[in-house]
Amino acid sequence: MIVIMGIHIAPAGVADFHQLLTDHPRYWGERDLRSLHLLALVQEFGSTCLVARAEDGIRGYIFGFVTPDGTGYVHLIATRDDARGAGLGRRLYAAFAEAAARHGALQLKAITSVENTGSIAFHRSLGFDTKIVDDYNGPGRAMAVFHRDLPLNVT
Template sequence: MIPVMGIHIAPAQVADFHQVLADHSRYWGERDLRSLHLLALVQEFGSTCLVARAEDGIRGYVFGFVTPDGTGYVHLIATRDDARGTGLGRRLYTAFAESAERDGARRLKAITSVENTGSIAFHRSLGFDTKIVDDYNGPGRAMAVFLRDLPIAG
């Protein structure tokens, strides 16, 4: 594993978005989530779409935005396969929370499939309340919904 030192978290650029898609399997393995990657998020919500850069490329990223009601919504967060377990995901979430709070967020929200036990455990470790919401993503499609108030401690 690569240590987290030497990483700079900064707003994502269009080129970063394309690099993340080119290296998609390094972040998501066999799961094809490319359709969830929306360039409009990077273009329109630049302060809350962040990448973690190191000399060897983008080690992780978080794409999200702040809703009109003051919710910092994390749409995607991922770390590269060789950066997992280093605390980078936690650092990305903290950076997102700080940026979202500057943009007026008072709480954070994220969702994942009920089968994604890794994501559920990660969000719980960050202090999110978790509930399963039936039909959240359409009939018969329950999702795990994560909520927590700001500020978030690193």
Template sequence: MPTTITPAHITDLPRLLADHPRYWGDRDLRALHLRALVQEFPDTCLTARAEDGIRGYLIGFVTPVGTGYVHLVAVRDDARGTGLGRELYAAFGEAARAQGAVRLKAITSTGNAGSIAFHRSLGFDVSVVDDYNGPGEPMVVFTRTLA
């Protein structure tokens, strides 16, 4: 089924949150779906739409120092393995570059093997940063230079 990647709309958030388990399984990340990010960074918050609804999305922004930061990226359970996550990252990279980004960055928990493998497959450098989220809270940090 063909998808079109377009900017997210604030009206997409209630639908995404209602279908949260289809994107995130048992992980409850609803609190990370910040309305302000979609409101303030419309060109770098993206949805992959198809006839059957939103198949994936990416919420990100560009920092003042030229980093395109991916806050969340998710693909609906029935669209995994189709390359949609790669497409979302490619579209985000283009949007971030248009806003002056020279690198991309994302983070995940140290136990998220799927995310680590996915980001490695996209060519990201992977490192564990101790105390990233506070004392005793290491995170995996992904970085990649934009071509």
């Protein structure tokens, strides 16, 4: 567990997962991404599915896993609407990178839609290389694909 300024970053549990779905709009606004939230990730890759908890609840989370080729893949990262702009996303990424490295990851990868300019800017600020890959998510569905080597040194 990592504790910084009253926020504890620790592995997510099943109850956390259900709370995140209940509070989904606080993290994603009008975008309904509940179908991307897979309980199996928490159950099977618990040490790389993390929540940032404070006295007032879960302020953010990152769900990912390590692939057999040593890639720490980030499936979802979100911060609660009242926790944005304070560096929590960077702290969650750093905690994920440490957990992934403990499981043999040598690099990180994430994807987002090409329209998600906020995510693209965030990942670039963390030193990720960005490439737009046509048909990545099926015919006519280009995605922004992010890669970077570990370690991830963020402040």
